[in-house]
Amino acid sequence: MCFVKTLQQEVHSDPNRVNLLRGIELCNSLSFEEIMDITNSPYSNEDWSKLSYFVSKRSIRPYSNDDLGRVIERKIANGDWLIEETSVNCLFYETSLRMPTVCDWTRQFLFFTPDDFVGSIGIYALNLSTDISEHMALKQIANVAQYQIVSNSPFNRFMVAIQKENHWEFVYGEILPMITPKNYTKSRRVKISLFKEPSKFFHELLRGGMEKNIPHDEYVISVRI
Numbered sequence: 404m405c406f407v408k409t410l411q412q413e414v415h416s417d418p419n420r421v422n423l424l425r426g427i428e429l430c431n432s433l434s435f436e437e438i439m440d441i442t443n444s445p446y447s448n449e450d451w452s453k454l455s456y457f458v459s460k461r462s463i464r465p466y467s468n469d470d471l472g473r474v475i476e477r478k479i480a481n482g483d484w485l486i487e488e489t490s491v492n493c494l495f496y497e498t499s500l501r502m503p504t505v506c507d508w509t510r511q512f513l514f515f516t517p518d519d520f521v522g523s524i525g526i527y528a529l530n531l532s533t534d535i536s537e538h539m540a541l542k543q544i545a546n547v548a549q550y551q552i553v554s555n556s557p558f559n560r561f562m563v564a565i566q567k568e569n570h571w572e573f574v575y576g577e578i579l580p581m582i583t584p585k586n587y588t589k590s591r592r593v594k595i596s597l598f599k600e601p602s603k604f605f606h607e608l609l610r611g612g613m614e615k616n617i618p619h620d621e622y623v624i625s626v627r628i
Contacts, residue, residue: 420497446571465519525561
């Protein structure tokens with residue numbers, strides 16, 4: 404069991420840390436060969452955004468994020484961003500979740516249209532040093548789970564791409580239901596599944612297989628809220 408301290412919610416997003424991904428076509432379908440190529444290639448923001456949107460788009464729904472919505476409106480009004488009016492766009496937010504020699508950056512990815520944000524699951528990526536301990540790696544994933552909770556995300560599931568020096572790994576997380584009433588809950592339990600070979604995970608997923616058939620490490624962590 405991993406237990407991480409309380410994370411303070413950022414009151415307002417820093418516009419300088421909000422980045423638009425340009426030149427990607429999210430609405431185009433990905434073939435099996437394209438997905439396998441992405442999972443066997445080094446991590447990139449563009450490939451991760453396309454892959455994460457493809458696997459989650461069947462259950463996406465609109466939702467609101469007033470804070471980031473205002474940032475988008477200002478950037479469009481100022482001419483900083485030119486977005487596709489008839490398509491789904493993607494941004495990533497450079498969160499404050501980082502630690503020298505352990506985690507250089509943690510990014511949250513969000514999909515949006517001119518009217519709303521859309522999604523069905525939290526999408527993140529983080530950069531980890533190759534030689535850090537399993538405990539420190541799990542702590543950084545726990546920080547992402549905690550951020551998902553305290554940022555009032557509408558989703559109780561999330562995916563994380565973990566970039567390492569020459570490869571990347573994949574995490575699927577689920578925030579478990581509360582046992583006690585919300586007013587008396589000071590922590591939440593989160594189930595973490597870590598797949599060190601993303602290609603095997605997505606190959607099995609696309610074949611209609613089961614998670615239990617894929618080699619992975621599984622943890623249950625508890626985070627303060």
